[in-house]
Amino acid sequence: MRAFYNKLLLSDHGFLRLKQALKTLLVLCLSIAALYQQPLMVKVSACMVTGFGMQCIVGTEQRSQLLSSILAFISLTLCYALGMLSKHIDWMPVIILTIGAFFSFYIQRIGNGYLFTGLFSWSMIFVGTIFPTNSFLAIGQNILGCIISSGIALIINFLIWPRDPKKIFLNNLENYLLISQECIQRLEKSFSRITLQDNAKFLQEEGYRLRQSILLNQTIIEQIDQYQKDHINHPLRQVFAQQFSLGKAISMLLESSDQLQVYKREIPPAIKKTIAQLLRYFLVQIQNRQLLENQQIIVFPHLDSKIAEEHLNELKTLICHKNIKHDYFIYLVNLHLGFRYLLTSLLTMENAS
């Protein structure tokens, strides 16, 4: 159970997607309850409008989110009505669907964030054309149902767990640091033992999760760039740049340690121990989310001298040495600096706000 909870937390830190899914379910249940006495078709169409509308929130500030939400619900309801009405004229549904399909993509000219609104609105035209709703009374009932459920959705959306991009960003960053921590822990373990473990699958999975985490924050930064005037000086942009650097450092470290597997027998135990010590040093920092007092890279010259002390005779040992000294060594420096800069920019942002 604990393992499942941890896995869930790692894939959705802050449970933001879980909250959104629960909110959608709540809105659907409330809409069905509010339209309890209405025909089944009214309930289904109302649920579709709310379900789609809940995913069409665009913008980084609450005001713009509210505005985009209202516009989405109006568009979805109107499109549904249009779909239902078009059935009264021969070939009209095809014409409306064709024009609608064009505009559902053309709307992206306003901004990429509106793609969902466009596609879902077209889907509502489509639903309107296939649902067996013909009389004007039934159409009226359906529209009223959609309006009621949209109202419920708007209230729930902005009252319960409102969507705050900054919070999402920071939660995701927290998640990202947890993944980094896991990666370094694994690397440290593999160095502190006599032989290195086979990390291929782990590296692949963790590397993917790291990239996903970075991509999610990049989406938020792109939204900020798109919707906010003073986006250049936005504090999250600076933090993101550091997150990107650290992510790159960890990815390269993971890949490089995979390469080291080839020479795992040739790495002298003293060097393994020193690298494990170094990784533990980073681990303590990441676990505590703070820099240790001694910020100088004092441990690096130590590793350098450890490597120099070893007697290297065989060619394979020399190659392994070159790999550690030139690649791994530099990646560790990158990791150190990446974490240091990320934490500093986070602290600067917190102090400023």
Next chain:
Amino acid sequence: MKIELSSPTRLGIQAAIAVILAEIIGHYSGLERSYWAVLTSVMLISQTWGDSIQKALHRVGMTIAGGCTGTFLYYYIQSSPPLVTICLLASIFFIVYFLQVSYLISVFFITCLVVFLFAELQGWNTHLLEARIIETIIGALIAIVTSAVIFPIRAQDHSKEKLAGFFKSCTNILIECFQYLENWQDEYAHILKDHYQQLAKEFTQLQQIFRSSRYENLFSRASFNQFNQLNFSFYLVYHYLTSIIETAPMVAKIPQLKMIMSELKELANTLENNLNLTAQIIFEEKITLSWLDPEPLRQQIKDKINANLSSSEERSHWFNLYSFLYFCRRFHELLSELIDNNASAEINAETTDKKLDETIQS
């Protein structure tokens, strides 16, 4: 005459034509549930042809998987209507939960939702499942054909343009970085960070284009491997260039940097020259430059520093510069590898031999 249209307009036209095609096919084929093909054909229109193929494969695969799972589950629980409602709500929950992170999983649950929704409205059977799968395949084919024929947006066509842009940005940022080293000011760190972000954005776009291109060459194994190789090479080029940018502010703060400034300038010129030569070879342009070897320069810098070192404290101080030089060397080696991959056809024999000798020596 070539018509220049923006991407949303192109996609809009593709979607409109996909609807017309799906309606015509539905009308003349007499298929019972042709509307599913209409829905699928529009939903699968994507930014590039490669993306459409990728989405179509996912859609068809997950429709079969989700449909079969949903149908099996429905037959098992159909005697209990509350359980059907619970499955319906669970499908909605998982669609929303996975919508932002995985198209593949959300499509699986969308099909489950269709099964349970139909079960609630009019009942579900294997005949409907069959119709759903066939219509989805028709819709997917319409989307692929429309994306390929009507104002096609091929990732491959964009890759050259994007790659040229990426090379240009790499050259500019490299020149700027070395220029700043000469007369460093703190604000330069912010300027470099901004350029770095721009480069990151361009690199992400380039990766997306490479990914889409892979689907456009789905049936050509050679191209698939070639793209993978190229993709990885650019990932490394990007990594080492950004590492140069990251270490530049630390190098700039070394007080005795002026001692090796002329060598650094020469190193910048060498890297710029080799970067431009790589671009010329990759884009099959006329070759006007020749390969320059930065290794003697690097050695010269190291010797000069070692000769002037007086304390161990100073040695750790210069450590940043060693990192910087290491990144420059790796960056340079990667350019050499990129040329290796493209050299056979374009570069003349003399230059290739010289370059290969240098690579072996290094």
